[in-house]
Amino acid sequence: MGRPSKLILSFLAATTLAGAPATAQEKTDFRVAWSIYVGWMPWGYMEDSGIMDKWAEKYGIDVEIVQINDYVESINQYTAGAFDGVSATNMDTLSIPSGGGVDTTALIVGDYSDGNDAVILKGEGDLTSLAGKPVNLVELSVSHYLLARALDSVGLAERDLDGVINTSDADMIAAYTTDDVQAVVTWNPLVSAIMEEPGANKLFDSSDIPGEIIDLMVVNTETLEANPAFGKALAGAWYETMALMAAGDEEALTAMAEASGTDLAGYKAQLDSTEMFYDPAAAVTFTESGELPDTMVSVAEFLFDKGILGEGAPSADFVGVAYPDGSTTGDAANVKFRFDTTYMQMAADGAL
């Protein structure tokens, strides 16, 4: 190490750059990230088909939609400031960006899981037979939440199991075929692949807790406030695509099916267990319903119970969540997660 000073200087520069926070201001170039999931496939189609460019042009901005292979990494990248928006569930939005102090707005409530996530046992039995068995799942994910809700429904708790074993979603299907694995919790398209195995027994799925696992497009609140055009362009492009899907446009659906590694029939089967809000008015109604705050409170309690809200989080109420009518749950002085129906309402009114 002959010239340490030069090394230090370049390192300082690199770290300071990595540490440069994203600042909110008026701008024209936006980047949003998405990852593969049945309800998010429209984002890829919007980029490829030019629908996004068309709407961005209408508002004089540029929006780039980037696919990220790893779901958690896409949220981490958004939280770090590399993207202006990301596709995420309500639970992960609360724990990662909002728990990390990044004020985040749910711009589009796209769908909720209505059977896409499932608890699967090998062989005969019901939920009570999970007692004393190990369960393989992606720990701290919506699968973990689904398991907690499932156990709760029969008066069991996680401590009644022989532990949960953190297993990567990429290895879930291979894991299921090994002798050690007795039960798994996972999501589509993995659920449909595992259900094809002989003896796979679905014990509980998200249609038993409808409306609790919600798939969103979340954006940085400050960026959105400074740039309403960004919100309008995203909502406009999204609901144009939703109209295509609702009309059963084969070309669009086939493109989405292929991008998610299945065929048209397989994709339609996954859509059947997804409650898509094709109609913006339905998304607005759902977001304004009185059940959403209850869901968010139980999600926050689950996250706190598992220590996911951060090691130092003092209670489940540590992060505040705001709803369209102005009410909040959690800490009203620390609102970092906002459900906002403004742009979905504009789409419903045809005002985009």
Next chain:
Amino acid sequence: MLLPFAALFIAYALGSEARLADNPQDKLLPAPSKIAETAGRLITTADRRSGEILFWKDTFASLQRLGLGVAIAAVTGLITGLAIGLFPYVRAAASGFVSVLSMVPPLAVLPILFIVFGLGEVSKLALVVIGITPFLIRDLSQRVLDIPSELFVKAQTLGASSTVIALRVALPLVMPRLIQSVRLSLGPAWLFLIASEAIAADGGLGYRIFLVRRYLAMDVILTYVIWITLLAFLFDFALRRLSQRLFPWAGEDSL
């Protein structure tokens, strides 16, 4: 020697301060004081659910896997290396096989390991063993081949059998090399250990890092990374001292 460490620390502290000034709850670059606080809590506080202190549980689980894996690999490497180096018949049969085998990237066969050994402890041990054994075999057999043949001829004229030659001539000469090879293998061994724990586990240092990555708990991740680095450094140091103590004649280099 301390200067680069100090520079790294200062650079980190500056980057952290810049981000925290903008968002006090930023998780990406937590302040050094926050990391120290988290580390203190991890080391001393029991988990809400299980009542165990997860930090020590993870450390114990990982060290057990690492220790067993490296021990199995070292014994296998030593015996096979000696056999290949000493006996031409074994060499003809096995050395080509071992060279090809050592080219198989262990992480690429991980899905096969799962199916053969299941998701439990065995497949994690197997990954560590498969990851470093071929290197140890090749290195040690080469070391045996490098022993001047005069030594073997002398032993043979004195009436030594093959077993005696292996145990009294070759073994003492390759032992220092074994320790050095194990030292070099420890880096890859940690890599394979953490990779196996990342995929399916319910405890371990690698498991915890990949688990809390899900909610960007950088304070926990950095604590574990520092701890792993410290452990790895201590093992390396201990092995070096062991080698100096046992084989002072081997003239170990200073690294």
